[in-house]
Amino acid sequence: MSRHRCPAAAACRNLAPVIALRTTPGPAARPFRTGMTVAFALLVAAGCGREQAEAPAVEPAADAARQVDGSVTISGDDRLAGSLTWRAPRVALAEGDEALVAALDRAGEALEAGDLEASADSAIPLYLAVLERDPGSKPAAEGLERSLSALLAQGAAALGRAGDDDDALHRARMVAAVARSLRPAEQRVRDYLADVDRAEHLAEINQAAERELRAGRLGESGDGALARVREALALDEDQPRALQLRAAVESAMIRRAEDAASAGDFDGAAEWLDHAEAVRGGAGAVADARTRLDTRRRAWILRLRDEGIAALPRAGGIEDARALLARMLVLAEPGNAAVAELRERIDLAVHYGNFRPGQRFTDRAGGGRGPQMVVVPHGGFSMGAADADRDAEDSERPRRNLRFDRGFALSLTEITVGEFRRFVDATGYRTRAERRGFSMAYDERSGNFVRRSRVDWRMDFAGARAADDLPVLHVSARDAQAYVDWLAEVSGERYRLPSEAEFEYALRAGGTGRYPWGDGPPPEGVGNLTGDKDRSPGGRGWSNAFEDYDDGHWGPAPVGSFTPNAFGLHDLEGNVSEWVADCWHDSYRRAPASGAAWVNPGCRMQVVRGGAWASSPAQTRSSWRAPSPVDNTNARVGFRVARDI
Structure with missing residues (x-):
């Protein structure tokens, strides 16, 4: 028989319904694209080169054999040419019935093995070759039918994997080309072709989504990869590759959130996580990312x-x-x-600075350590005597409000004999009392202070050798200044005498009473004061003292023997009075508003503050102040140091 004979007229008449299929899909199908429609029609019409009236009638089996023969040219989208065209591999059959039987046997074995169309030894080419030789071969026709069923089953399996497997989609296309060549008008083939077309359309959408994703166009603004993914899932909500791409978009948004967080942009990170949350409606990955970003935010x-x-x-x-x-x-x-x-x-x-209020510290000073210092907290207070204070003098007024915006440090106690000795040993300094040969010391016989020869900083209040832990006495304001100048030099820190305002601020320690402890009598152990129960070595007592108070000392006590005040400082209210840096002025009018020392160059009188072991109750008041010549030395006055911080 001629290999270019036209199929039966009935088969050619099937062309119109086949084309109509592409524009009027069934319930399970969607429209095919133009290229595939043209190819499908051409496959049906292939070989119809003569008038229908000239074609003799043929059997259906022979019709199937004719439809796969010849060359098909695809117009339209050439990219699909390879997948829309299938030509049966040429099978060479020997003459005679034995060759047909052998071919049927080989075809049956290939069908059993699932080898359906790939080569001349595959089932479908063998069955077609037998039908070409013997159009009435029932075994070949039945075998071809079984092969088509198996082929469609393979195609369906491939379509099941095609969602995320390009090779499976390629196989599904090949099955489509073969099935269209064999039975273009059968409903099962038409349904399968619609499924393939749908899979290809989904693949194209997913490929577009992948391109958008690679380009970084995630779709947070409504376009890009996310829009393509949603388009695919609208067609098939379970489509594997689209689901994978949706997860990839979410992951990319989470990565952008993490990148923003790494740069410290946590507002931007939160926005990206909001976008990511909208991708899958609050999936666990976003919640985990929020936890991670919260940890990073805390870090x-x-x-x-x-x-x-x-x-x-x-x-x-x-x-x-x-x-x-x-x-x-x-x-x-x-x-x-x-x-x-x-x-x-x-x-x-x-x-x-680098300190805390109440902190104690010492500085290196000349190969040893300087005095122990306490950080005084910043704050404000009212300096001077209240109007109702009956013992106040005009020099203690007018009362004024001061504030220290920065803390400062004061020595924990008065400077001791041992600390002053380090200075003298290091410098060879000679105090005013040493140079002039005397100082004012307590005389037990007279109960008064008298001028006594060979008394200097080494002596106690009565002129005897002083222990190292006693406050240094018999030092002038200039001696005190010499000590702080040396201490500042050897430590490299800003040591100085405290200002009068600093002294009263530290003495009050947040209190507002007449005395450092308040308005009433002194509490037990508050300091070394004059109490009416105090007794001298010879049995003397004070004529003007605090009632019912006994501190156990006649003369200065070792420093730090009594309870510290609220700022952690010892002996401000008693033990010995202390030199401060201010020159004497008769009142506080025009005094520095900053609380700094009020100094006039070359002043001869300097201020003494704070009660002492021999001070009357009036001289122990918080606002008490007194003038003293800068060269004066006696058994009641020592000093402590301040330091800027």
């Missing part, structure tokens, strides 16, 4: 805190730390401990 807060603390000692560090604190406030929840810590450290740096 950033801690890092900013550490950077702020590290910045504080540097020049301009307080402003740098404040800027870091502002960034922390944006990131942190209310009440965050790290924010509170940095804010406190900034406050401390503003007011105390």
Whole structure:
């Protein structure tokens, strides 16, 4: 028979319904694209080159054999040519019935093995070759039918994998080409072709989504990869590759959130997580990412805190730390401990440098250690005597309000004999009492203070050798200044005598009473004061003293023997009175508003503050002050030091 004979007229008449299929899909199908429609029609019409009236009638089996013969040219989308065309491999059959039987046997074995169309030894080419030779072969026709069923089953299996497997989709296309060549008008083939077309359309959408994803167009604004993914899932909500791409878009948004967090942009990170949450409606991955970002946010807060603390000692560090604190406030929840810590450290740096209020410390000084210092907190107070104070003098007024915006340090106690000795040994300094050969000391026989020869800083209140832990006496204001100048030089720190305002502020320690402890009688153990129960070695008592008070000492006590005040300082209210840096002025009018020392160059009179072991109750008041010549030395006055921080 001629290999170019036209199929039966009935088969050619099937062309119109086949084309109509592409524009009027069944319930399970969707429209095919133009290229596939043209190819499908051409496959049906292949070989119909003669008039239908000239074609003799043929059997259905022979019709199937004719439809796969010849060359098919695809117009339209050439990209699909390879997948829309199938030509049966040429099978060479020998003459005679034995060759047909052998071919049927081989075809049956290939069908059993699932080898359906790939080569000349596959089932479908063999069955077609037998039908070409013997159109009435029932075994070949039945075998071809079984092969088509098996082929469609393979195609369906491939379509089941085609969602995320390009090779499976390629196999499904090949099955489609073969099935269209064999039975283009059968409903099962038409349904299968519709499924393939749908799979290809989904693949194209997914490929577009992949391109958008690779280009970084995720679709947070309504387009890009996410829009393509949603288009695919609208066609098939379980489509594997679309589901994978949706997860990939979500992951990419989470990565952008993490990148933003790594750069400290947690607002941007939160926005990206909101976008990611909208992808799958609050999937667990976003919740986990929020947990991770919250951990990273807390780590950033801690890092900013550490950077702020590290910045504080540097020049301009307080402003740098404040800027870091502002960034922390944006990131942190209310009440965050790290924010509170940095804010406190900034406050401390503003007011105390590297110290804390109440902190005790010593500095290296000349191969040893300087006196123990206490950090006095910053704050304000009312300096001077109240109007109702009956013992106050005009020099203690007018009362004024002062504030120290920065803390300072005072020595824990008065400077001791041992501490002053280190200074003298290091410098060879000779005090005023040494140079002039006398000082004022207590005389037990007369009960008064008398001028006594060869009394200097080494002696106690009565002129005897002093222990190292007693406050140094018999030193002038200039001797005290010489000590602090040396201490500042050997320590490299800003040591000085305290100002009068600093002394009273530290003496009151937050109190507002007549005395450092309040308005009533002194509590037991508050300090070395004049009590009416005190007795001298010879049995003397005080004529003007606090009632019912006995501190156990006649003369200065070893420093630190009594209870410290609220600022942690000892002996401000008693033991010995102390030199301060201010020159004497008859009142506080025009005194510095800052609380700094009021100094006039070359002044001859300097201020003494604080009660002593021999001071009357009036001289123990918080506002009491007295003038003394800068070269004066006696058994009642010592000093302590201040230091800037």
